[in-house]
């Protein structure tokens with residue numbers, strides 16, 4: 001049975017890593033908004049050309065364009081046996097459009113990787129990148145200190161300007177503001193599951209797999 005999955009989670013929750021792993025395990029395409037836009041632009045589709053025009057002006061791509069890109073991507077052959085959406089939907093309007101796109105398919109499973117703001121701030125302010133080789137250092141576990149040197153080449157690790165605490169708090173504030181209505185939109189569905197993201201990545205992966213299995217059984221057990 002196809003698994004039609006939406007993965008939600010704030011910046012710093014490790015969503016991208018979990019998404020890649022889960023999509024590989026379940027043999028479904030991992031579809032991220034960034035990838036979708038790049039593919040549409042590279043493919044020179046009508047929507048891709050419109051998206052490029054907007055991005056070249058440094059503007060944000062509208063709901064309408066994003067939804068168009070997702071609709072094109074989900075119509076491809078490899079998405080017919082299931083998909084994992086990462087970074088979409090971001091708004092209730094996009095979620096409603098997605099419901100229309102998948103109408104008649106197996107129901108959406110929606111999983112939210114939840115992490116408290118203080119832990120996200122800790123993780124995001126602990127991120128370091130090597131000034132010599134560009135490698136991203138592993139984010140230290142709670143209680144561990146932030147490394148000063150690159151584990152690969154010994155170069156000095158530095159912090160990106162947009163990983164400063166005030167910038168991160170603003171990013172999390174915007175995420176919470178935009179996502180709360182989206183969570184409210186999905187929360188009462190029998191196929192919605194929250195997962196505790198404030199754990200080691202392996203534990204999150206295992207909880208995530210269990211949540212998906214559980215929600216999937218629910219999705220299959222009811223007539224959509």
Ligand SMILES: [Zn+2]
Nearest residue numbers: 130133150153
């Ligand atoms: Zn290095």
